[in-house]
Amino acid sequence: xxxxxxxxxxxxxxxQRHPRLxxxxxxxxxxxxxxxxxxxxxxxxxxxxxxxSDYRQSFTHPTATYxxxxxxx
Ligand SMILES: [Zn+2]
Numbered sequence: 001x002x003x004x005x006x007x008x009x010x011x012x013x014x015x016q017r018h019p020r021l022x023x024x025x026x027x028x029x030x031x032x033x034x035x036x037x038x039x040x041x042x043x044x045x046x047x048x049x050x051x052x053s054d055y056r057q058s059f060t061h062p063t064a065t066y067x068x069x070x071x072x073x
Pocket of ligand 1: 005039040
């Protein structure tokens with residue numbers, strides 16, 4: 001995973017949520033969170049932390065997909 005802050009690296013290692021995580025939405029047993037330091041998104045489900053790298057990429061680089069399409073043509 002690129003560009004993770006030290007807090008997120010610790011989260012992945014230990015499974016402990018860190019204080020800079022912000023809850024975006026909470027649906028039954030799943031929780032969508034965002035790190036306010038490195039803007040990474042995580043799905044917290046059944047005590048598992050799943051980094052949502054694709055979502056983060058499209059969030060921080062909205063033109064990336066468009067540029068890829070241009071390069072393929
Ligand atoms: Zn982070």
